[in-house]
Amino acid sequence: MRFEELQISEPILKALKEEKYETPTPIQEQAIAHILHRKDVMGSAQTGTGKTAAFAIPIIQLLEADQKERKSSRKVKALVITPTRELAIQIGESFSTYGRHTSIKNTVIYGGVNQHGQTEALKKGVDVLVATPGRLLDLMNQGFINLKNIEYFVLDEADRMLDMGFIHDIRKIIATLPEKRQSLFFSATMPKNIVDLSRQILHKPVKVEVSPASSAAETVQHYMYYTNKSNKKNLLLHILKDQDIDQVLLFSRTKHGADRIARNLKNKRIHTAAIHGDKSQNQRQKSLQQFKEGNVRVLVATDIAARGIDIESLKYVINYDLPNVAETYVHRIGRSGRAGEEGTAISLCEPEENAYLKAIEKLIDQKIEKVNDNPFPQTERPMNAQEKKDFEKEKQRRKQEYFANRKKKSR
Numbered sequence: 001m002r003f004e005e006l007q008i009s010e011p012i013l014k015a016l017k018e019e020k021y022e023t024p025t026p027i028q029e030q031a032i033a034h035i036l037h038r039k040d041v042m043g044s045a046q047t048g049t050g051k052t053a054a055f056a057i058p059i060i061q062l063l064e065a066d067q068k069e070r071k072s073s074r075k076v077k078a079l080v081i082t083p084t085r086e087l088a089i090q091i092g093e094s095f096s097t098y099g100r101h102t103s104i105k106n107t108v109i110y111g112g113v114n115q116h117g118q119t120e121a122l123k124k125g126v127d128v129l130v131a132t133p134g135r136l137l138d139l140m141n142q143g144f145i146n147l148k149n150i151e152y153f154v155l156d157e158a159d160r161m162l163d164m165g166f167i168h169d170i171r172k173i174i175a176t177l178p179e180k181r182q183s184l185f186f187s188a189t190m191p192k193n194i195v196d197l198s199r200q201i202l203h204k205p206v207k208v209e210v211s212p213a214s215s216a217a218e219t220v221q222h223y224m225y226y227t228n229k230s231n232k233k234n235l236l237l238h239i240l241k242d243q244d245i246d247q248v249l250l251f252s253r254t255k256h257g258a259d260r261i262a263r264n265l266k267n268k269r270i271h272t273a274a275i276h277g278d279k280s281q282n283q284r285q286k287s288l289q290q291f292k293e294g295n296v297r298v299l300v301a302t303d304i305a306a307r308g309i310d311i312e313s314l315k316y317v318i319n320y321d322l323p324n325v326a327e328t329y330v331h332r333i334g335r336s337g338r339a340g341e342e343g344t345a346i347s348l349c350e351p352e353e354n355a356y357l358k359a360i361e362k363l364i365d366q367k368i369e370k371v372n373d374n375p376f377p378q379t380e381r382p383m384n385a386q387e388k389k390d391f392e393k394e395k396q397r398r399k400q401e402y403f404a405n406r407k408k409k410s411r
Contacts, residue, residue: 006032009061011101016057019097025050027210032058035184040205042198043186049210051156052094055080055184059152060099063127066151067103074105074125076145078152081131081173083161085110085281086288086309091156092130104128111135112281119144133161133169140176147176155201158187158194167197174201189327220337222345222368224357226378229350229390232320233264235376239346240270240298245316247291249309250300251332253321258300261320265298274300303328309335319347322356326363351378352394 002023003016024032027045034041035058045051059078066077082088092108099106106128107121115135122129122144129136129145139145155161161170185198185205198205227235239245252258255276262274273287273296291299292311301309303323314336323329337343347368349357361367 001029007036008032008057009064009102011064012057012061012098015098015100021053025054025210027051027208028054028057030208030210031055031184034206034208035059035182036061038062038182040182040202041184042202042205042207043184044190044207044209045186045188051186052091053098055154055156055186056091056094057098059128059154060095060102060104062152063104064099064102067127074127075149076122076126076129076147077149078128078154079131079147079150079177080128080154080156081133081136081161081170082156083132083164083166084157085112085132086275086284087157088130088132089285095128095130106130109135109139110281111138115139133166133173137169137172147173148178150177150181152182152184153177153201154184154186156186158185158197159189159191162193162197170197171200188331218337219341220333220343220345222333222347222364222366223371224347224349224368225371225374225376226349227374227376228378229352231376232348232350233261235348235374236261236265236318236320237268238375239318240265246297247294247311247314248298248316248318249291249306249311249314249335250298250318250320251306251323252300252302253323255302257321258302262298262300265300270298271296272298272300275306276302303332306332306335311335313341315341315343317343317345319345322347322349322353322360324356326356326359329360330364349378 003013003021006024006029008016027043027049031041031043031054035055041055043051043054045054063077080091082091088108088110092106095104095106104127105125107118107126108130109115109118109122110132111134115138118135119139122139136145140147155170161167183201183203183205185201187194187198225235225239236250240248250261252261255278258274258276262272265272273290275284275287279287287296287299288309290296300320317333317336319329319332323332333343333345336345347357357368
Protein backbone atom coordinates (compact mmCIF):
# COMPACT_ATOMS: atom_id res chain seq x y z
CA MET A 1 0.00 0.00 0.00
CA ARG A 2 1.06 3.59 -0.72
CA PHE A 3 0.11 6.76 1.17
CA GLU A 4 -2.04 7.86 -1.79
CA GLU A 5 -4.39 4.94 -1.10
CA LEU A 6 -5.15 6.26 2.43
CA GLN A 7 -7.07 9.27 1.04
CA ILE A 8 -4.49 11.70 2.36
CA SER A 9 -4.80 15.26 1.07
CA GLU A 10 -2.43 16.59 -1.58
CA PRO A 11 -0.58 19.15 0.62
CA ILE A 12 0.33 16.42 3.13
CA LEU A 13 1.26 13.96 0.38
CA LYS A 14 3.59 16.60 -1.02
CA ALA A 15 5.34 16.90 2.36
CA LEU A 16 5.60 13.11 2.67
CA LYS A 17 7.18 12.85 -0.78
CA GLU A 18 9.69 15.54 0.19
CA GLU A 19 10.60 13.39 3.20
CA LYS A 20 10.85 10.36 0.87
CA TYR A 21 7.98 8.54 2.58
CA GLU A 22 6.47 6.10 0.09
CA THR A 23 4.68 3.32 1.96
CA PRO A 24 3.01 3.58 5.38
CA THR A 25 4.16 1.43 8.29
CA PRO A 26 1.63 -1.10 9.65
CA ILE A 27 0.50 1.24 12.47
CA GLN A 28 0.06 4.08 9.98
CA GLU A 29 -1.81 1.88 7.51
CA GLN A 30 -4.24 0.72 10.18
CA ALA A 31 -4.71 3.89 12.22
CA ILE A 32 -4.85 6.71 9.66
CA ALA A 33 -8.06 5.54 7.96
CA HIS A 34 -9.89 5.09 11.29
CA ILE A 35 -8.81 8.52 12.52
CA LEU A 36 -9.87 10.18 9.26
CA HIS A 37 -13.29 8.56 9.79
CA ARG A 38 -13.29 10.26 13.21
CA LYS A 39 -13.10 7.06 15.25
CA ASP A 40 -11.47 6.85 18.66
CA VAL A 41 -8.37 4.66 18.46
CA MET A 42 -6.58 2.56 21.05
CA GLY A 43 -3.15 1.80 19.61
CA SER A 44 -0.47 -0.56 20.87
CA ALA A 45 2.86 -0.02 19.17
CA GLN A 46 6.46 -0.08 20.31
CA THR A 47 9.10 2.56 19.70
CA GLY A 48 10.16 3.03 16.08
CA THR A 49 6.95 1.88 14.37
CA GLY A 50 5.97 5.29 12.96
CA LYS A 51 3.33 5.97 15.59
CA THR A 52 3.68 9.77 15.58
CA ALA A 53 2.86 10.02 11.88
CA ALA A 54 -0.08 7.66 12.43
CA PHE A 55 -1.89 10.33 14.44
CA ALA A 56 -0.22 13.56 13.24
CA ILE A 57 -1.06 13.11 9.55
CA PRO A 58 -4.83 12.57 9.95
CA ILE A 59 -5.15 15.26 12.64
CA ILE A 60 -3.53 17.84 10.34
CA GLN A 61 -5.89 16.81 7.52
CA LEU A 62 -9.00 16.97 9.71
CA LEU A 63 -8.01 20.33 11.18
CA GLU A 64 -7.34 21.77 7.73
CA ALA A 65 -10.76 20.62 6.50
CA ASP A 66 -12.47 21.98 9.63
CA GLN A 67 -10.65 25.30 9.34
CA LYS A 68 -11.78 25.85 5.75
CA GLU A 69 -15.39 25.33 6.83
CA ARG A 70 -15.12 27.37 10.03
CA LYS A 71 -12.96 30.33 8.95
CA SER A 72 -12.86 31.60 12.55
CA SER A 73 -10.06 32.77 14.84
CA ARG A 74 -7.28 30.28 15.56
CA LYS A 75 -7.82 28.33 18.78
CA VAL A 76 -6.26 25.18 20.19
CA LYS A 77 -8.27 22.36 18.62
CA ALA A 78 -5.86 19.44 19.06
CA LEU A 79 -3.96 18.47 22.22
CA VAL A 80 -1.17 15.89 22.38
CA ILE A 81 0.07 14.88 25.83
CA THR A 82 3.41 13.09 26.09
CA PRO A 83 5.70 12.31 29.06
CA THR A 84 9.07 13.83 28.16
CA ARG A 85 10.43 17.04 26.72
CA GLU A 86 12.43 15.19 24.06
CA LEU A 87 9.37 13.33 22.81
CA ALA A 88 7.26 16.50 22.87
CA ILE A 89 9.84 18.32 20.72
CA GLN A 90 10.01 15.38 18.31
CA ILE A 91 6.21 15.29 17.94
CA GLY A 92 6.10 19.04 17.35
CA GLU A 93 8.72 18.69 14.63
CA SER A 94 6.62 15.96 13.01
CA PHE A 95 3.52 18.16 12.92
CA SER A 96 5.60 20.95 11.36
CA THR A 97 7.07 18.56 8.77
CA TYR A 98 3.83 16.90 7.65
CA GLY A 99 1.84 20.14 7.79
CA ARG A 100 4.38 22.44 6.10
CA HIS A 101 2.10 22.93 3.05
CA THR A 102 -1.04 23.50 5.12
CA SER A 103 -2.17 26.42 7.27
CA ILE A 104 -2.00 24.36 10.50
CA LYS A 105 0.23 25.77 13.23
CA ASN A 106 1.56 23.96 16.29
CA THR A 107 3.62 24.75 19.34
CA VAL A 108 5.31 22.68 22.04
CA ILE A 109 5.30 23.42 25.77
CA TYR A 110 7.38 21.67 28.42
CA GLY A 111 9.00 22.43 31.75
CA GLY A 112 12.63 23.13 32.59
CA VAL A 113 12.83 26.29 30.46
CA ASN A 114 11.50 29.85 30.74
CA GLN A 115 7.84 29.94 29.78
CA HIS A 116 7.94 33.32 27.98
CA GLY A 117 8.61 31.95 24.48
CA GLN A 118 5.88 29.35 24.93
CA THR A 119 3.25 31.83 26.17
CA GLU A 120 4.07 34.24 23.33
CA ALA A 121 3.46 31.45 20.79
CA LEU A 122 0.15 30.65 22.47
CA LYS A 123 -0.95 34.28 22.32
CA LYS A 124 -0.38 34.32 18.56
CA GLY A 125 -2.73 31.34 18.21
CA VAL A 126 -2.07 27.68 17.42
CA ASP A 127 -4.15 24.77 16.18
CA VAL A 128 -2.13 21.93 17.73
CA LEU A 129 -0.63 21.98 21.22
CA VAL A 130 1.96 19.35 22.17
CA ALA A 131 2.62 19.34 25.90
CA THR A 132 4.09 17.59 28.90
CA PRO A 133 1.55 17.35 31.75
CA GLY A 134 3.24 19.53 34.38
CA ARG A 135 3.84 22.62 32.21
CA LEU A 136 0.37 22.26 30.65
CA LEU A 137 -1.36 22.37 34.05
CA ASP A 138 0.89 25.24 35.13
CA LEU A 139 -0.03 27.40 32.12
CA MET A 140 -3.69 26.43 32.46
CA ASN A 141 -3.65 27.62 36.08
CA GLN A 142 -2.05 30.90 34.95
CA GLY A 143 -4.82 31.41 32.41
CA PHE A 144 -2.69 31.06 29.28
CA ILE A 145 -4.45 27.90 28.06
CA ASN A 146 -8.10 26.96 27.81
CA LEU A 147 -9.00 23.47 26.59
CA LYS A 148 -12.73 24.03 26.05
CA ASN A 149 -12.31 24.00 22.23
CA ILE A 150 -10.39 20.73 22.00
CA GLU A 151 -11.75 18.42 19.30
CA TYR A 152 -8.82 16.01 19.01
CA PHE A 153 -7.01 14.59 22.04
CA VAL A 154 -3.97 12.29 21.94
CA LEU A 155 -2.43 10.56 24.97
CA ASP A 156 0.92 9.24 23.79
CA GLU A 157 3.26 6.82 25.62
CA ALA A 158 0.56 6.13 28.21
CA ASP A 159 2.54 3.38 29.94
CA ARG A 160 5.53 5.64 30.48
CA MET A 161 3.20 8.40 31.64
CA LEU A 162 1.96 6.18 34.46
CA ASP A 163 5.48 4.96 35.28
CA MET A 164 6.51 8.59 35.79
CA GLY A 165 3.62 9.23 38.18
CA PHE A 166 1.56 11.48 35.89
CA ILE A 167 -1.76 9.69 36.46
CA HIS A 168 -3.24 12.44 38.67
CA ASP A 169 -2.15 15.18 36.25
CA ILE A 170 -3.69 13.26 33.36
CA ARG A 171 -6.99 12.94 35.19
CA LYS A 172 -7.02 16.68 35.94
CA ILE A 173 -6.42 17.47 32.27
CA ILE A 174 -9.06 15.04 31.03
CA ALA A 175 -11.61 16.59 33.40
CA THR A 176 -11.25 19.94 31.59
CA LEU A 177 -11.76 18.55 28.07
CA PRO A 178 -15.09 18.70 26.22
CA GLU A 179 -16.96 15.39 26.39
CA LYS A 180 -17.56 15.53 22.64
CA ARG A 181 -14.13 14.97 21.12
CA GLN A 182 -12.11 12.41 19.19
CA SER A 183 -9.57 10.68 21.41
CA LEU A 184 -6.50 8.64 20.48
CA PHE A 185 -4.62 6.53 23.01
CA PHE A 186 -1.20 5.02 22.34
CA SER A 187 0.86 2.77 24.60
CA ALA A 188 3.72 0.34 23.99
CA THR A 189 2.35 -2.04 26.63
CA MET A 190 -1.22 -2.69 27.75
CA PRO A 191 -1.28 -3.81 31.40
CA LYS A 192 -4.55 -3.61 33.33
CA ASN A 193 -3.99 -0.08 34.68
CA ILE A 194 -3.43 1.20 31.14
CA VAL A 195 -6.58 -0.50 29.85
CA ASP A 196 -8.56 0.96 32.78
CA LEU A 197 -7.27 4.45 31.93
CA SER A 198 -8.18 4.01 28.26
CA ARG A 199 -11.77 3.26 29.22
CA GLN A 200 -11.99 6.66 30.90
CA ILE A 201 -10.75 8.42 27.78
CA LEU A 202 -12.11 6.54 24.74
CA HIS A 203 -15.59 6.00 23.33
CA LYS A 204 -16.14 2.77 21.38
CA PRO A 205 -12.51 2.71 20.23
CA VAL A 206 -11.04 0.83 17.31
CA LYS A 207 -8.13 -1.29 18.55
CA VAL A 208 -4.93 -1.22 16.53
CA GLU A 209 -2.05 -3.45 17.62
CA VAL A 210 1.28 -3.63 15.83
CA SER A 211 4.52 -5.29 16.92
CA PRO A 212 3.56 -6.03 20.53
CA ALA A 213 6.17 -5.23 23.16
CA SER A 214 7.18 -8.87 23.49
CA SER A 215 8.67 -8.87 20.00
CA ALA A 216 12.11 -7.55 19.15
CA ALA A 217 13.04 -6.50 15.62
CA GLU A 218 14.33 -9.47 13.63
CA THR A 219 17.16 -7.31 12.26
CA VAL A 220 18.70 -6.88 15.74
CA GLN A 221 21.41 -9.29 16.89
CA HIS A 222 21.57 -9.91 20.67
CA TYR A 223 24.79 -10.54 22.62
CA MET A 224 25.42 -11.04 26.34
CA TYR A 225 28.60 -10.58 28.36
CA TYR A 226 28.48 -12.25 31.79
CA THR A 227 30.62 -10.30 34.25
CA ASN A 228 30.75 -8.93 37.80
CA LYS A 229 29.61 -5.47 38.84
CA SER A 230 33.17 -4.43 39.75
CA ASN A 231 34.37 -5.32 36.24
CA LYS A 232 31.66 -3.67 34.15
CA LYS A 233 33.68 -0.50 33.72
CA ASN A 234 36.68 -2.37 32.33
CA LEU A 235 34.53 -4.65 30.20
CA LEU A 236 32.86 -1.64 28.58
CA LEU A 237 36.25 -0.20 27.67
CA HIS A 238 37.20 -3.58 26.18
CA ILE A 239 34.06 -3.58 24.01
CA LEU A 240 34.65 0.00 22.86
CA LYS A 241 38.15 -0.89 21.63
CA ASP A 242 36.28 -2.07 18.53
CA GLN A 243 36.35 1.07 16.40
CA ASP A 244 33.48 -0.23 14.26
CA ILE A 245 31.26 0.61 17.23
CA ASP A 246 31.38 4.26 16.25
CA GLN A 247 27.99 5.38 17.59
CA VAL A 248 26.35 3.72 20.58
CA LEU A 249 23.37 4.47 22.78
CA LEU A 250 24.19 3.12 26.25
CA PHE A 251 21.59 2.58 28.98
CA SER A 252 22.13 3.07 32.68
CA ARG A 253 19.50 2.26 35.29
CA THR A 254 20.06 5.47 37.28
CA LYS A 255 20.93 9.12 36.70
CA HIS A 256 23.97 8.94 38.99
CA GLY A 257 25.11 5.82 37.17
CA ALA A 258 24.80 7.57 33.82
CA ASP A 259 27.00 10.45 35.02
CA ARG A 260 29.56 8.04 36.47
CA ILE A 261 29.79 6.02 33.24
CA ALA A 262 30.12 9.18 31.14
CA ARG A 263 32.83 10.51 33.45
CA ASN A 264 34.82 7.26 33.25
CA LEU A 265 34.65 7.18 29.45
CA LYS A 266 35.67 10.83 29.12
CA ASN A 267 38.68 10.11 31.31
CA LYS A 268 39.67 7.50 28.69
CA ARG A 269 39.32 10.12 25.92
CA ILE A 270 36.11 8.62 24.51
CA HIS A 271 33.71 11.36 23.38
CA THR A 272 30.71 10.82 25.64
CA ALA A 273 27.62 12.67 26.85
CA ALA A 274 24.87 11.78 29.34
CA ILE A 275 21.18 12.69 29.25
CA HIS A 276 18.75 12.24 32.12
CA GLY A 277 16.13 14.11 34.13
CA ASP A 278 18.63 16.18 36.12
CA LYS A 279 20.10 17.73 32.98
CA SER A 280 18.63 21.00 31.69
CA GLN A 281 16.64 20.98 28.49
CA ASN A 282 19.41 22.84 26.64
CA GLN A 283 22.03 20.35 27.86
CA ARG A 284 19.95 17.39 26.73
CA GLN A 285 19.19 18.84 23.32
CA LYS A 286 22.84 19.81 22.78
CA SER A 287 24.08 16.32 23.73
CA LEU A 288 21.50 14.65 21.47
CA GLN A 289 22.37 16.90 18.54
CA GLN A 290 26.11 16.22 18.99
CA PHE A 291 25.36 12.50 19.05
CA LYS A 292 23.29 12.68 15.86
CA GLU A 293 26.06 14.66 14.14
CA GLY A 294 28.68 12.09 15.14
CA ASN A 295 30.61 14.38 17.48
CA VAL A 296 29.72 12.19 20.47
CA ARG A 297 30.52 8.50 20.19
CA VAL A 298 28.65 7.26 23.29
CA LEU A 299 25.37 8.72 24.53
CA VAL A 300 24.56 7.46 28.04
CA ALA A 301 20.86 7.63 28.87
CA THR A 302 18.29 6.57 31.43
CA ASP A 303 15.10 4.92 30.18
CA ILE A 304 12.86 7.93 30.78
CA ALA A 305 15.24 10.41 29.11
CA ALA A 306 15.63 8.07 26.11
CA ARG A 307 11.95 8.17 25.21
CA GLY A 308 11.69 10.23 22.04
CA ILE A 309 15.25 9.59 20.86
CA ASP A 310 14.99 8.82 17.15
CA ILE A 311 18.31 8.36 15.36
CA GLU A 312 18.47 7.09 11.79
CA SER A 313 20.57 3.97 11.21
CA LEU A 314 21.67 3.59 14.84
CA LYS A 315 23.44 0.22 14.91
CA TYR A 316 24.51 -0.25 18.52
CA VAL A 317 22.70 -0.27 21.84
CA ILE A 318 24.52 -1.31 25.02
CA ASN A 319 22.73 -2.24 28.23
CA TYR A 320 25.28 -1.39 30.90
CA ASP A 321 22.60 -2.30 33.45
CA LEU A 322 19.94 -4.85 32.53
CA PRO A 323 16.44 -3.46 33.12
CA ASN A 324 14.39 -5.04 35.89
CA VAL A 325 11.28 -4.94 33.64
CA ALA A 326 11.62 -7.23 30.62
CA GLU A 327 9.52 -5.02 28.31
CA THR A 328 11.98 -2.18 28.87
CA TYR A 329 14.68 -4.25 27.16
CA VAL A 330 12.56 -4.35 23.99
CA HIS A 331 12.02 -0.59 24.13
CA ARG A 332 15.74 0.01 24.54
CA ILE A 333 16.92 -2.14 21.67
CA GLY A 334 14.08 -0.77 19.53
CA ARG A 335 16.26 2.29 19.01
CA SER A 336 18.37 0.19 16.60
CA GLY A 337 17.41 -2.09 13.73
CA ARG A 338 14.75 0.29 12.46
CA ALA A 339 13.18 0.25 9.02
CA GLY A 340 14.95 -2.95 8.04
CA GLU A 341 18.41 -1.72 9.08
CA GLU A 342 20.71 -4.08 10.98
CA GLY A 343 21.21 -3.48 14.70
CA THR A 344 23.27 -4.92 17.55
CA ALA A 345 22.22 -5.09 21.20
CA ILE A 346 25.01 -5.78 23.69
CA SER A 347 24.23 -6.41 27.36
CA LEU A 348 26.44 -6.67 30.43
CA CYS A 349 25.02 -9.05 33.02
CA GLU A 350 26.23 -9.26 36.63
CA PRO A 351 25.12 -12.11 38.97
CA GLU A 352 22.37 -10.04 40.60
CA GLU A 353 20.87 -9.46 37.12
CA ASN A 354 20.66 -13.12 36.07
CA ALA A 355 16.95 -13.21 36.98
CA TYR A 356 16.30 -10.17 34.77
CA LEU A 357 18.02 -11.95 31.88
CA LYS A 358 15.77 -15.00 32.23
CA ALA A 359 12.68 -12.79 32.17
CA ILE A 360 13.93 -11.00 29.04
CA GLU A 361 14.67 -14.26 27.20
CA LYS A 362 11.24 -15.58 28.13
CA LEU A 363 9.53 -12.42 26.86
CA ILE A 364 11.33 -12.26 23.51
CA ASP A 365 11.23 -16.08 23.20
CA GLN A 366 14.89 -16.15 22.31
CA LYS A 367 18.12 -17.30 23.91
CA ILE A 368 20.61 -14.43 23.90
CA GLU A 369 24.01 -15.44 22.57
CA LYS A 370 26.81 -15.51 25.15
CA VAL A 371 30.10 -13.83 24.16
CA ASN A 372 32.98 -16.11 25.11
CA ASP A 373 35.74 -13.66 24.16
CA ASN A 374 35.41 -11.94 27.53
CA PRO A 375 38.48 -10.95 29.61
CA PHE A 376 36.23 -10.15 32.60
CA PRO A 377 33.95 -13.20 33.02
CA GLN A 378 31.32 -13.56 35.69
CA THR A 379 32.48 -15.38 38.82
CA GLU A 380 30.62 -16.60 41.83
CA ARG A 381 33.10 -15.08 44.29
CA PRO A 382 31.66 -13.56 47.49
CA MET A 383 30.75 -9.89 47.29
CA ASN A 384 33.13 -7.46 48.97
CA ALA A 385 31.94 -4.96 51.59
CA GLN A 386 31.14 -2.19 49.08
CA GLU A 387 29.28 -4.58 46.76
CA LYS A 388 27.22 -5.87 49.69
CA LYS A 389 26.39 -2.30 50.66
CA ASP A 390 25.39 -1.44 47.07
CA PHE A 391 23.37 -4.65 46.78
CA GLU A 392 21.43 -3.96 49.99
CA LYS A 393 20.82 -0.38 48.90
CA GLU A 394 19.49 -1.54 45.52
CA LYS A 395 17.32 -4.20 47.19
CA GLN A 396 15.81 -1.56 49.47
CA ARG A 397 15.16 0.73 46.49
CA ARG A 398 13.34 -2.03 44.60
CA LYS A 399 11.29 -2.84 47.69
CA GLN A 400 10.19 0.78 48.00
CA GLU A 401 9.43 0.89 44.26
CA TYR A 402 7.35 -2.29 44.55
CA PHE A 403 5.20 -0.93 47.37
CA ALA A 404 4.88 2.45 45.66
CA ASN A 405 3.54 0.71 42.53
CA ARG A 406 1.13 -1.33 44.62
CA LYS A 407 -0.10 1.86 46.24
CA LYS A 408 -0.63 3.47 42.81
CA LYS A 409 -2.61 0.49 41.53
CA SER A 410 -4.87 0.48 44.60
CA ARG A 411 -5.98 4.09 44.01
